[in-house]
Amino acid sequence: MGFRLLFVLCAIFLSQMLSSCSGTLAEGQSIDGELAMEHVRQIVSWGPHPPGSEAQTKVGDYLVSTLKSFDLQTHEHRFEALTPLGRIEMRTIWAEVKGTTDSVIVLASHYDSKYFEEFEFVGANDGGSSTGVLLELARTLSESNPTPFTLWFVFFDGEEAFRTWTSRDSLYGSREFVSRLGKQGKLNKISAFILLDLIGSKNVVLRRDQNSTQWLNELIWKKADEMGHSDVFAPRGWTAAVDDHTPFAEQGIPVVDLIDLRYAHWHTSGDTLDKLSSRNMEIVANVVLAGLPEIASELKEKQDR
Numbered sequence: 001m002g003f004r005l006l007f008v009l010c011a012i013f014l015s016q017m018l019s020s021c022s023g024t025l026a027e028g029q030s031i032d033g034e035l036a037m038e039h040v041r042q043i044v045s046w047g048p049h050p051p052g053s054e055a056q057t058k059v060g061d062y063l064v065s066t067l068k069s070f071d072l073q074t075h076e077h078r079f080e081a082l083t084p085l086g087r088i089e090m091r092t093i094w095a096e097v098k099g100t101t102d103s104v105i106v107l108a109s110h111y112d113s114k115y116f117e118e119f120e121f122v123g124a125n126d127g128g129s130s131t132g133v134l135l136e137l138a139r140t141l142s143e144s145n146p147t148p149f150t151l152w153f154v155f156f157d158g159e160e161a162f163r164t165w166t167s168r169d170s171l172y173g174s175r176e177f178v179s180r181l182g183k184q185g186k187l188n189k190i191s192a193f194i195l196l197d198l199i200g201s202k203n204v205v206l207r208r209d210q211n212s213t214q215w216l217n218e219l220i221w222k223k224a225d226e227m228g229h230s231d232v233f234a235p236r237g238w239t240a241a242v243d244d245h246t247p248f249a250e251q252g253i254p255v256v257d258l259i260d261l262r263y264a265h266w267h268t269s270g271d272t273l274d275k276l277s278s279r280n281m282e283i284v285a286n287v288v289l290a291g292l293p294e295i296a297s298e299l300k301e302k303q304d305r
Contacts, residue, residue: 031286036285039066040273051157052090099147105192112127122272124273129199134153165242178248191253195256204260219291258284
């Protein structure tokens, strides 16, 4: 076992012991940005990990073993995607925390790095940072679910395009996941979808996404302002993202995408660990965590109307 992985597991064990001593976390719940960063370090240590690569298999196995270490029911769906490079096997991984209802709030990230032939791309921020944060959210929420909703933590493979971004060469994992849920008659279980992407840089500035659901945007940005984080969640300005939330939005599901599309090292060899901030990852995670009860309350009101 590598030192970094041992550090992560020891830190997780200590955190779980402390939380069990203090009882239910409730309002005291918070995310540890350093733990999230340790997950990113482990992921980046395997180098470039586009779908179908040996390194991506290692990343996926790490996600599964880490989620299971939280005593979460963990699922995998392997599928073959037709890409410009031929047929490539991909894997969606998700874990769940049961609520008092079968209605689901999804928290998601992609865990593949973009395929480049010209240079080495490890994707520390895209999508390492969001994957590390989602693992830490899964750990914290496995200890106490502050909502009546069942929570799914979904890690998508194949978000990135292999050549040029098109509706066919992109979002392989999320498109397959939505299609599969539809065939199983389970899409109506998804009440809301929260996506994290490019959220961990030292200079991160998140702007409301025009392709997200307005009330979710407003609720999260209001929560960030209340918590004093308007430096990370910009009070003004917009972005427009086509991302893993898009297939869900197309099905009428309320969605929000937290993404910094102005990241200076996006899709360059410079997207490395030294560009990340554990503080900013912690801020984004804690805003999501603090917003979940209010998101659940708003969803319940809408369902009761």
